[in-house]
Amino acid sequence: MATKRNLQTGKTYYLKNHQVFESLYQKHWKKLYSICFQRTHDVEASEEMVQDIFISLWKRWEEIELTSSVENYLFKAAKLKVIDYYRAEQRIKEVCTLQSNKASSTADQKVANTVEDIILEDHTRHLVDQLPERCQKVYKLSREKQLNTREIAFEMGISQKTVKNHLTKALGFLRLHILR
Numbered sequence: 001m002a003t004k005r006n007l008q009t010g011k012t013y014y015l016k017n018h019q020v021f022e023s024l025y026q027k028h029w030k031k032l033y034s035i036c037f038q039r040t041h042d043v044e045a046s047e048e049m050v051q052d053i054f055i056s057l058w059k060r061w062e063e064i065e066l067t068s069s070v071e072n073y074l075f076k077a078a079k080l081k082v083i084d085y086y087r088a089e090q091r092i093k094e095v096c097t098l099q100s101n102k103a104s105s106t107a108d109q110k111v112a113n114t115v116e117d118i119i120l121e122d123h124t125r126h127l128v129d130q131l132p133e134r135c136q137k138v139y140k141l142s143r144e145k146q147l148n149t150r151e152i153a154f155e156m157g158i159s160q161k162t163v164k165n166h167l168t169k170a171l172g173f174l175r176l177h178i179l180r
Contacts, residue, residue: 025054028074035078040085049081120178127177131170134158138166 029050036046053074057064066073128139134156141152149167153160 021054021058024070028071029054032074032078035075036082036085039082042085045085049078049085053077053081123178124174127174128170131173135166135170138163139170142167 032050032053033046036049037043040046040049056077057074064073128136131139137156138152141147141155142149147155149160149163152163156163
């Protein structure tokens with residue numbers, strides 16, 4: 001059976017005795033709950049804090065050095081639990097804010113990327129329209145219909161080498177004008 005002597009009063013507590021622990025719990029849990037609830041206004045959190053205090057007291061009885069009464073120790077523990085509660089709440093708010101900002105930033109970036117894609121696509125279409133007619137047709141068959149050089153050559157009745165030359169010309173023209 002574990003004992004604990006209060007350094008100020010000299011009183012000895014036999015806490016590892018289940019009956020003594022139970023009576024200590026019955027005597028103080030309502031006061032501890034009241035302290036926690038008055039500060040948090042959260043029933044579940046307050047109940048959990050009281051439970052944590054008594055579990056900790058039971059587990060750490062040998063380590064605890066009482067400089068005042070067990071009651072004072074428990075009340076201080078309740079106040080510290082409330083502080084921990086608000087620290088955790090603050091961390092949750094910060095994480096939610098960061099996630100919200102990140103989601104908002106990601107959404108803004110997606111919109112910006114979509115707008116840029118539309119502008120680039122429109123600009124590219126305008127530049128392709130400036131190409132000579134046969135070069136335009138070769139480029140559109142390659143990029144829009146996804147045909148390879150052999151299929152384009154067959155459809156247009158020209159050699160594969162001519163198709164490659166038209167694609168090279170079209171891509172060079174686009175690179176030159178898009179990069180400006």
